[in-house]
Amino acid sequence: MKIPQLSLFVENRPGSLRPPCKVLADAGIDLLSLTVADTEEFGILRMIVVDPDGARQVLTAAGFVVKVTEVLAIEVPQRPGGLLVILDALEAAGQAIEYMYAFAGVTYRRRVDGRAVLVFRFADPDAAVRALAKAGISAIAPAELQS
Incomplete structure (x- = not known):
């Protein structure tokens, strides 16, 4: 999302x-x-x-x-190589990352311990969503974010 x-x-x-x-x-x-x-x-x-x-x-x-x-907030396994799963899915679909940054101290409704959240900007966010979904990776919906 x-x-x-x-x-x-x-x-x-x-x-x-x-x-x-x-x-x-x-x-x-x-x-x-x-x-x-x-x-x-x-x-x-x-x-x-x-x-x-x-x-x-x-x-x-x-x-x-x-x-x-529009950006995507994506859960990333917080372990060595956790980001590679996402990068591999994006590279396989030809999606370039324009920039990214950490979503520090975030809480959201489906939070899983041991995961970080990164914010990504893409030229075509819809194509990035499809590429990530194909790899079994989902973005966090705006309604799931909370302060």
């Missing part, structure tokens, strides 16, 4: 992450996962939140330019 991810630009300077996080906190919207990719002048803040539509609205109202993309 695909999950909406919000992305916005932030300046590459001290304190620049605080304003968008404060906007979300003031709106009562919980962050589930986030990552920042930086360049010399700016960073891209990518996040998964409990209420993506509400987050987009309050961030846009606060002056942020927000882009919504």
Whole structure:
């Protein structure tokens, strides 16, 4: 299942992450996962939140330019080589990973101990879902995520 991810630009300077996080906190919207990719002048803040539509609205109202993309959250066996199962399935289907990051401290309804959760971005998330399903790997549905 695909999950909406919000992305916005932030300046590459001290304190620049605080304003968008404060906007979300003031709106009562919980962050589930986030990552920042930086360049010399700016960073891209990518996040998964409990209420993506509400987050987009309050961030846009606060002056942020927000882009919504679809990503997959996938359980990965937390053992040596656990990620290889996923990478092999994607490679066999010709699916390239645009980027990925960990979903730290996540809890969700079907959590299995001994597994990590990684967030993946693909050019064609539907094709990635099909490739993973063919290998017996399922993505976590948005409704299964909880704070």
